[in-house]
Amino acid sequence: xxxxxxxxxxxxxxxxxxxxxxxxxxxxxxxxxxxxxxxxxxxxxxxxxxxxxxxxxxxxxxxxxxxxxxxxxxxxxxxxxxxxxxxxxxxxxxxxxxxxxxxxxxxxxxxxxxxxxxxxxxxxxxxxxxxxxxxxxxxxxxxxxxxxxxxxxxxxxxxxxxxxxxxxxxxxxxxxxxxxxxxxxxxxxxxxxxxxxxxxxxxxxxxxxxxxxxxxxxxxxxxxxxxxxxxxxxxxxxxxxxxxxxxxxxxxxxxxxxxxxxxxxxxxxxxxxxxxxxxxxxxxxxxxxxxxxxxxxxxxxxxxxxxxxxxxxxxxxxxxxxxxxxxxxxxxxxxxxxxxxxxxxxxxxxxxxxxxxxxxxxxxxxxxxxxxxxxx
Numbered sequence: 215x216x217x218x219x220x221x222x223x224x225x226x227x228x229x230x231x232x233x234x235x236x237x238x239x240x241x242x243x244x245x246x247x248x249x250x251x252x253x254x255x256x257x258x259x260x261x262x263x264x265x266x267x268x269x270x271x272x273x274x275x276x277x278x279x280x281x282x283x284x285x286x287x288x289x290x291x292x293x294x295x296x297x298x299x300x301x302x303x304x305x306x307x308x309x310x311x312x313x314x315x316x317x318x319x320x321x322x323x324x325x326x327x328x329x330x331x332x333x334x335x336x337x338x339x340x341x342x343x344x345x346x347x348x349x350x351x352x353x354x355x356x357x358x359x360x361x362x363x364x365x366x367x368x369x370x371x372x373x374x375x376x377x378x379x380x381x382x383x384x385x386x387x388x389x390x391x392x393x394x395x396x397x398x399x400x401x402x403x404x405x406x407x408x409x410x411x412x413x414x415x416x417x418x419x420x421x422x423x424x425x426x427x428x429x430x431x432x433x434x435x436x437x438x439x440x441x442x443x444x445x446x447x448x449x450x451x452x453x454x455x456x457x458x459x460x461x462x463x464x465x466x467x468x469x470x471x472x473x474x475x476x477x478x479x480x481x482x483x484x485x486x487x488x489x490x491x492x493x494x495x496x497x498x499x500x501x502x503x504x505x506x507x508x509x510x511x512x513x514x515x516x517x518x519x520x521x522x523x524x525x526x527x528x529x530x531x532x533x534x535x536x537x538x539x540x541x542x543x544x545x546x547x548x549x550x551x552x553x554x555x556x557x558x559x560x561x562x563x564x565x566x567x568x569x570x571x572x573x574x575x576x577x578x579x580x581x582x583x584x585x586x587x588x589x590x
Contacts (some may be wrong), residue, residue, distance in 0.1 A: 220268040221465045225476030226277040234345035237407035239478025240275040254501040256291040269303045269462035278308040282316035289324040303461045310356040311348030322363040333370040336390040369398035375429045384432045397458035448530045450580045523587040532571030
């Protein structure tokens with residue numbers, strides 16, 4: 215019997231409005247077959263015959279874009295065969311603008327124990343500028359209603375290096391985030407993705423973004439301010455109070471296997487990475503025909519080793535050299551010694567306690583450093 219993953223990702227592709235920077239698999243919810251989609255999703259989930267999970271994560275899109283009744287159906291059916299005693303972390307992503315009292319009540323009586331709120335910025339002008347549907351006031355209302363409903367494991371996402379954003383704006387965002395008294399924050403720099411409103415604006419010369427030096431200053435400010443306030447910088451973009459790390463995301467960075475359910479979702483099982491069909495009708499047809507998968511890729515040992523390093527280096531804990539050698543039966547020194555030496559000479563990585571880690575300088579250039587381990 216092959217080992218079954220202990221984590222699952224579930225994708226809800228609907229949004230009440232489309233943000234200008236987003237390239238995830240998503241659609242505008244109006245006139246979409248939401249009920250049919252949720253039924254297909256539950257049927258795909260049930261077919262996997264999962265009895266035990268450590269982490270379950272519902273992302274999107276916007277999971278809270280669906281109605282309270284639909285949300286109740288989803289949460290009830292995803293957990294009806296699961297052993298809830300084993301489920302350590304059940305996260306749902308939510309949007310401040312969509313989290314009605316009815317939906318919060320549904321979350322309260324469900325098995326969900328962690329909520330990740332897509333705040334992005336507290337500045338109303340910037341929220342409008344990036345195409346978000348909520349305002350600052352709704353952020354506070356959402357946090358307060360979640361706390362009242364007994365949720366203490368709340369995380370928020372913030373984006374920095376937004377168009378027209380200054381270091382003063384970032385300071386204000388960080389101060390407001392800290393004042394919420396929540397245990398986890400994710401802070402990402404704006405990345406311009408293809409086929410987004412922002413990328414099109416950029417190409418037309420209509421997008422004024424902070425320069426790289428300003429972005430580096432923002433990143434450094436965020437790290438020092440978060441650490442001063444008792445948060446640990448445990449992954450490039452993530453900060454946690456002790457013991458409140460996102461267990462689901464740590465599973466990705468540890469390069470563990472996981473199920474992926476829903477339109478456009480990816481999974482990784484028995485050395486095979488797969489992706490489901492993205493367009494909703496294609497997904498529905500696929501589930502009805504027995505499998506919604508679009509593509510499968512069997513990873514070679516080289517690719518598995520590359521991913522182990524690429525993902526592991528994102529974490530503050532870095533990559534354990536002995537665990538790597540045990541897992542892949544390869545000499546780390548022989549294979550990567552030269553690359554590590556060059557990166558150490560540039561003060562981008564360090565080896566301490568048998569672990570390869572990025573330095574603070576390395577973290578800012580995260581992906582560039584990690585890419586060095588991908589052998590041509």
